[in-house]
Amino acid sequence: MTFPDSDSGLARFNALDAAGAREELRACCAAGRWADAVATGRPYADRSALRARADAALADLTWDDLTEALAAHPRIGERAEGWSRQEQSGAAAAPDAVRDELAEGNRAYEKRFGHVFLICASGLTATQMLTALRARLRHDPATEREVVRRELGAIAWLRLERLLDDGPEG
DSSP, rough: OOOOOOHHHHHHHSSOOOHHHHHHHHOOOOOOOHHHHHHHOOOOOOOHHHHHHHHHHHHTHHHHHHHHHHSSSSOSSSOOHHHHHTTTTHHTTOOHHHHHHHHHHHHHHHHSSSOOOOOOOOOOOOOHHEEEEETTEEEEEOHHHHHHHHHHHHHHHHHHHHHHOSSSSO
16 A cells, blocks of 8 residues: 655654554553554555544443543643643633633533543633633433544644654654
8 A cells, every 4th residue: 555745743643553553642642442443454545544443443342441541631720731731731721710611511521420530621711711620520320421522623633733744642
């Protein structure tokens, strides 16, 4: 299989050994089953094929797999590193009062659902994140699990794009 020169990031990813691919993928989504499924689908002819495999692998995850991924995410508004720091920059720049409300909302969310509040925070302000958190507190557990799956998918794809464009998180 040949790859277009214009997508050197995908070619680099396809050329990794299995362990290297899994390690990079776990930085995108910490669910081991997801990383394994995406890694074993290589080589990918293009990003669309990679996206299709990533989406299918996410859809196949059990709730236990999703909680494995959730455990790797920091709380919104708390100290984050690497890609999470970039993604949550809107929360970091918020006034103290909004950060306090996020912390209170995080506690209420975790008490209600038993896991960290997950949102694809890239491009969102702290107020937008807080509004989403408050709205999602009204969900029943089954509805919220589906929202968490969608948010995790959005985060994973954003990070996969970064991985292909910029290389591994550093």
